[in-house]
Amino acid sequence: MTQAAPTLAVRATAERSAATARTATKRRPNRRIVLNIILGLFAILWMIPVIGLLVTAFRSTTDAQTTGWWTAIGNVFGQHWTTTNFVTAFTNLDLGTNFFNSVAVTVPATVLPIMFAAFAAYGFTFLDFKGKEVYFAVIVGLLVVPTQVALIPVLQAYVAFTKATGIPIVGQFPAAWVYHSAFALPLAIFILRNYMSTLPVALIEAARVDGASHFQIFWRLVVPMSMPALASFAIFQFLWVWNDYLTAYIFLGDANPVLTQALYGLLGQYAQGWNLVAAGSFITIVVPLIVFFGMQRYFVRGLTAGSVK
Amino acid sequence: MQIVSALVSVVGGLTVSFLIYLGLNFIVGKTNTKWNRRLLPYVFIGPILVLLLGFLVYPTIRTVILSFVDTTNDKFAGFGNYVSLFTSGDFLSTLLNNLLWILVVPAVTVAIGLGVATLADRLGPKREKTFKSIIFLPMAISFVAAATMWRFIYTYDPPGQPQTGLLNAIWTGITHGDPVPWITIDAGRFNDFLLMIVVIWLNAGYAMVLLSAAVKGVPEETIEAARIDGAKDRQIFFRVIVPQIQGTIVAVFVTVLIGVMKIFDIVFAMTGGTYNTNVLGVEFINQFFNFGNPGKASAVVVILMVAVIPVIVYQVRNYRKQEVLR
Numbered sequence: 001m002t003q004a005a006p007t008l009a010v011r012a013t014a015e016r017s018a019a020t021a022r023t024a025t026k027r028r029p030n031r032r033i034v035l036n037i038i039l040g041l042f043a044i045l046w047m048i049p050v051i052g053l054l055v056t057a058f059r060s061t062t063d064a065q066t067t068g069w070w071t072a073i074g075n076v077f078g079q080h081w082t083t084t085n086f087v088t089a090f091t092n093l094d095l096g097t098n099f100f101n102s103v104a105v106t107v108p109a110t111v112l113p114i115m116f117a118a119f120a121a122y123g124f125t126f127l128d129f130k131g132k133e134v135y136f137a138v139i140v141g142l143l144v145v146p147t148q149v150a151l152i153p154v155l156q157a158y159v160a161f162t163k164a165t166g167i168p169i170v171g172q173f174p175a176a177w178v179y180h181s182a183f184a185l186p187l188a189i190f191i192l193r194n195y196m197s198t199l200p201v202a203l204i205e206a207a208r209v210d211g212a213s214h215f216q217i218f219w220r221l222v223v224p225m226s227m228p229a230l231a232s233f234a235i236f237q238f239l240w241v242w243n244d245y246l247t248a249y250i251f252l253g254d255a256n257p258v259l260t261q262a263l264y265g266l267l268g269q270y271a272q273g274w275n276l277v278a279a280g281s282f283i284t285i286v287v288p289l290i291v292f293f294g295m296q297r298y299f300v301r302g303l304t305a306g307s308v309k
Numbered sequence: 310m311q312i313v314s315a316l317v318s319v320v321g322g323l324t325v326s327f328l329i330y331l332g333l334n335f336i337v338g339k340t341n342t343k344w345n346r347r348l349l350p351y352v353f354i355g356p357i358l359v360l361l362l363g364f365l366v367y368p369t370i371r372t373v374i375l376s377f378v379d380t381t382n383d384k385f386a387g388f389g390n391y392v393s394l395f396t397s398g399d400f401l402s403t404l405l406n407n408l409l410w411i412l413v414v415p416a417v418t419v420a421i422g423l424g425v426a427t428l429a430d431r432l433g434p435k436r437e438k439t440f441k442s443i444i445f446l447p448m449a450i451s452f453v454a455a456a457t458m459w460r461f462i463y464t465y466d467p468p469g470q471p472q473t474g475l476l477n478a479i480w481t482g483i484t485h486g487d488p489v490p491w492i493t494i495d496a497g498r499f500n501d502f503l504l505m506i507v508v509i510w511l512n513a514g515y516a517m518v519l520l521s522a523a524v525k526g527v528p529e530e531t532i533e534a535a536r537i538d539g540a541k542d543r544q545i546f547f548r549v550i551v552p553q554i555q556g557t558i559v560a561v562f563v564t565v566l567i568g569v570m571k572i573f574d575i576v577f578a579m580t581g582g583t584y585n586t587n588v589l590g591v592e593f594i595n596q597f598f599n600f601g602n603p604g605k606a607s608a609v610v611v612i613l614m615v616a617v618i619p620v621i622v623y624q625v626r627n628y629r630k631q632e633v634l635r
Binding site: 032035036038039042043046047048049050052053056064065066067068069070100101104107108111112115116117119120122123124127128129132133135137139140141142143144145146147148149150151152153154156157172173174177178179181182183185186189213214215218239242243244245246260263264267274277278280281284285288289291292293296 | 312315316318319322323326327330334338347349350351352353354356357358360361363364365366367368369371372375425428429431432436440442443444445446447448449450451452453454455456457458459460461462471472473474475478510567570571573574577578590593594597603606607610613614617620621624625628629632
């Protein structure tokens with residue numbers, strides 16, 4: 001609903017917000033200081049949970065059990081800072097394998113729906129066929145179908161398939177890929193079609209006149225031109241799949257547990273020490289945070305483009 | 310070894326998917342012009358139609374059918390599953406929780422997002438960027454990791470022991486009383502609200518980013534004009550800015566609403582639905598795995614879906630309206 005040219009709006013304001021800030025200072029300098037303090041405090045408050053986790057991840061078990069994590073900040077040198085939590089998490093708890101499983105689930109579950117959706121978006125934007133509007137309206141409706149709806153039937157279908165053919169599906173990565181892909185499609189198609197419909201039609205028609213097939217136009221012209229939209233959806237989908245627990249838990253389970261599932265298991269064994277759980281959590285959020293900080297700009301753009309979800 | 314096999318399956322999966330399109334295009338390319346025109350669109354949209362039918366539409370229908378089956382003896386049960394759900398006090402309490410989530414979380418998330426976006430707009434560009442990154446950061450964190458983080462705030466240690474939860478440390482510090490097991494207090498569904506805070510914390514950044522873009526898109530002239538007419542800051546905000554970004558506000562609200570309706574992970578990880586914090590998403594898993602009752606679990610999902618239908622209708626209508634404007 002807010003596809004109101006996000007990039008334009010963002011650009012316009014980068015310039016404007018500087019101007020607004022300036023006028024605000026000129027008018028009421030005191031108010032600006034107060035505003036800075038309030039927002040600064042708010043930001044610190046907002047970071048407390050993250051700080052608590054980071055601090056605890058580097059504490060020893062005794063420290064973590066006997067004192068609150070905040071005391072460590074006030075007493076930086078009286079602490080036994082340690083990285084053993086991470087070593088233990090990787091060796092004893094086998095988080096390395098979980099980490100790897102998460103990658104094996106997330107990469108195809110990000111690339112596949114984007115490829116599928118890009119093809120479909122091209123079809124919906126540049127080709128004519130019967131029932132096009134109806135199909136697309138259905139896809140818009142599917143945008144909000146909750147993930148839980150299809151879990152049981154799909155799981156049953158997987159099991160039945162294995163019984164009939166002997167090919168195992170549940171516990172294997174493709175089981176999760178396909179499910180993630182299918183549920184990502186409506187939003188991906190929606191965003192990509194919105195983006196593609198802003199591309200210059202004249203260019204595509206010119207390529208047609210020159211004898212290029214639709215398949216060629218798609219790969220050589222439309223996909224490269226749609227890169228910003230593809231990238232922003234990719235980041236979105238990557239984070240979503242990486243952080244997913246439910247789908248991975250149902251379709252991969254204990255055969256190939258991903259990080260979120262391992263972490264959930266850790267939550268139940270706090271006897272091992274919360275410093276260990278914190279280290280485990282830290283490992284799970286490292287990749288998303290890198291993606292987040294590295295590509296924040298695209299991420300924001302993607303959100304602005306896809307706010308319909 | 311496992312790494313190799315996973316790598317093979319990743320590469321294989323991607324290649325096969327690509328070959329499907331290539332193959333379809335090749336076959337259609339062999340047909341004559343008339344058929345080519347007719348079939349070509351389905352090279353592009355065919356695979357997704359199959360996926361959506363196979364993994365969304367058909368399973369949804371199956372779920373509805375299954376919700377009318379007594380899966381303990383595989384017999385048609387009519388509305389049996391629904392009756393047994395709606396006559397159970399626990400389930401009604403679950404519904405109440407969902408209702409509370411729906412009433413509180415989207416509204417508060419939008420309010421915080423809008424407030425923060427508007428205030429941050431008045432900071433200098435550099436500070437605004439840093440501030441927004443901080444508010445936005447929880448978006449990258451999974452529900453399970455968030456549950457760990459908030460555990461360090463909400464947790465309870467018996468009286469006399471050192472408190473390792475921030476909330477109890479503050480509480481015992483101020484009142485000198487006994488620590489409180491916050492997450493178990495269900496009087497007035499207090500613990501529900503503690504869980505909601507976590508979800509609001511995770512989502513507010515999303516709301517802020519979208520609303521901030523919208524606030525910045527409000528034409529400066531309209532604000533200046535109001536200021537010249539003597540409008541105060543608050544009047545400008547509610548009478549000039551808010552009406553102009555209404556569309557975005559609704560969009561963000563709906564998005565958060567949908568997320569909250571199917572809320573699962575955070576409750577599952579923090580309480581598992583105990584202490585009267587159960588929600589439909591968790592009840593579904595409980596019925597399915599713990600009670601081994603897919604029929605009843607399906608009924609839970611169907612109830613969830615019926616609740617979502619108005620949002621679907623709204624979405625499609627809205628889309629249609631936009632298409633007319635296009």
